[in-house]
Amino acid sequence: MVVMTLMLAAAWRFNPRIAGLGAWTLSYFFGLLVCVNLLLRAVAPELLLVLLAQLSAYLMAWLNWVGTRAYVGAAPVPRRYGVLGAVLLLATAAWFTVVQPEQTTRFTLMSLVVGTLFLLCARTIAQGRLQDHPARYLYALASGGHGLFLLLRPWLFRVGNHGLFDAQHAIAVSHLVVVESIVAIVLMAFGIVMLANEQVTLELRRIADRDPLTGVFNxxxxxxxxxxxxxxxxxxxxxxxxxxxxxxxxxxxxxxxxxxxxxxxxxxxxxxxxxxxxxxxxxxxxxxxxxxxxxxxxxxxxxxxxxxxxxxxxxxxxxxxxxxxxxxxxxxxxxxxxxxxxxxxxxxxxxxxxxxxxxxxxxxxxxxxxxxxxxxxxxxxxxx
CATH class of the missing domain: 3.30.70.270 (Reverse transcriptase/Diguanylate cyclase domain)
Known part of the structure; x- marks a missing residue:
């Protein structure tokens, strides 16, 4: 995760004018906080860990969507919606941690919210002819697949005859979740870098094709x-x-x-x-x-x-x-x-x-x- 974040930060540093790249980079910073949260389990209070994990995962998905919309030139989503979503998610997480402890409900709500945001990323980037934009295809596949997996994740963790896995397979399911997250995060990061490279290529082509004085074709x-x-x-x-x-x-x-x-x-x-x-x-x-x-x-x-x-x-x-x-x-x-x-x-x-x-x-x-x-x-x- 550190490598992916640094890679995107470098791409943003050298290409600050590419729309959406800043939001994408910031999203991976919050993804890094999700990993830090795992390292703090033994020393930090449960409520702090829950709130940090929920907020970081939400902001990673939200900023991915913000960056995707900026990249394709769509109208920006008002910030108040993002803030409202974060407040509601944190309030719900606190309620189901302190007042009415229900880890399953808390886990399900976060998976549904974050999964929906990643599906929105895929839907946004997929507008147009994907075959003409392989970078968009990769990012759409990675974000859409990750979003779908997050929506299915609560069902995979259900215990009992109605679930795909029973209790003895919980470890296997946990490993599957970790592997899927790593693959999706890496693919999305490479997709974002490819999208940035596509924009740089288009800009160079525009410069090569345009008269520098008037802006029309040379x-x-x-x-x-x-x-x-x-x-x-x-x-x-x-x-x-x-x-x-x-x-x-x-x-x-x-x-x-x-x-x-x-x-x-x-x-x-x-x-x-x-x-x-x-x-x-x-x-x-x-x-x-x-x-x-x-x-x-x-x-x-x-x-x-x-x-x-x-x-x-x-x-x-x-x-x-x-x-x-x-x-x-x-x-x-x-x-x-x-x-x-x-x-x-x-x-x-x-x-x-x-x-x-x-x-x-x-x-x-x-x-x-x-x-x-x-x-x-x-x-x-x-x-x-």
Missing amino acids: RRAFLALLDKGSHYAERMAFPLSVLLIDLDHFKKINDSWGHQLGDRALRHFVTVAQACLRDGDVIGRLGGEEFAIFLPNARLAQAEAIASRLRGALEMQPLRHGEAAIALTASIGVAQRQPQEAPHALLHRADEAMYLAKHKGRNRIELAASSPLPADGTATPALP
């Missing part, structure tokens, strides 16, 4: 997503359109106001653009002041409408700098993917339309020619 990630989207559109016979966008006179903004304001202008454009897009639309920064957006399941007319909404919104929302309002406009090329058209050919048509918009005076939208380039990207020679 060129490499955008082209990879466009390639996947194009293959899916081809296979499912769905339309797909692309917007290629260049901010007008951006160099003048940098020269007149400085690069810091130029960076703000890029972020301002992204904010305006994202407000104009649908769920599922993908925006990326190709470089400098050039952006691209691909619109799944959008024909040319719908793509043109989105481009028009974006262009108008940008024109109506200048960048504020003190009392100054810095106008931003964009030239946009729109192209719809044609059957069997390669992604780079689609982008090339949108790029040509965008440069046509610039040539015609900027702050406008141009539609790409409907004839795509061949898949190899070379121009088709004119017929004689």
Whole structure:
């Protein structure tokens, strides 16, 4: 237990931003107190031992659930519920220790409460596709199995013909409980470490895929997503359109106001653009002041409408700098993917339309020619 607690504490120390990891680490600290309680049996009063054991086991399970909910982004459970549960459990334990001594009832209540909390951990982490998240699968299996065992544990300890074990098997049952607890605690700890590692991997992937200035996809990630989207559109016979966008006179903004304001202008454009897009639309920064957006399941007319909404919104929302309002406009090329058209050919048509918009005076939208380039990207020679 000490090793598991130190392992989680180290993971939390180096990854403090991972949601839920702090609560999980604290839960194992209280699990450690359960073990300490066993060492104090010979010297401490019975009531103190009972209350310490009940509170530690409850807090370990409760904090596991709190950590699990935080990890998946679920709404936090109000702390007053946790405090109320602890108070009720301690009051019940004290009653069945001092006023009406009944070890079986006390043991059963604790097993039911703690077991239910671990089952809630499994249910919470299991939301979504477990096969895509092996770490979640391990944690769900360990916490769910442990919770189920805790619910069955009072029945296993029943003595008599109605129980699975009679009195002479009590030692064997005790050994089973100890082994199950050790296995579950180790598996849950490794599951938590794997979950933390999964979050670190996702964060590194996000950093690798995102433009650090604007937060949208960088060129490499955008082209990879466009390639996947194009293959899916081809296979499912769905339309797909692309917007290629260049901010007008951006160099003048940098020269007149400085690069810091130029960076703000890029972020301002992204904010305006994202407000104009649908769920599922993908925006990326190709470089400098050039952006691209691909619109799944959008024909040319719908793509043109989105481009028009974006262009108008940008024109109506200048960048504020003190009392100054810095106008931003964009030239946009729109192209719809044609059957069997390669992604780079689609982008090339949108790029040509965008440069046509610039040539015609900027702050406008141009539609790409409907004839795509061949898949190899070379121009088709004119017929004689």
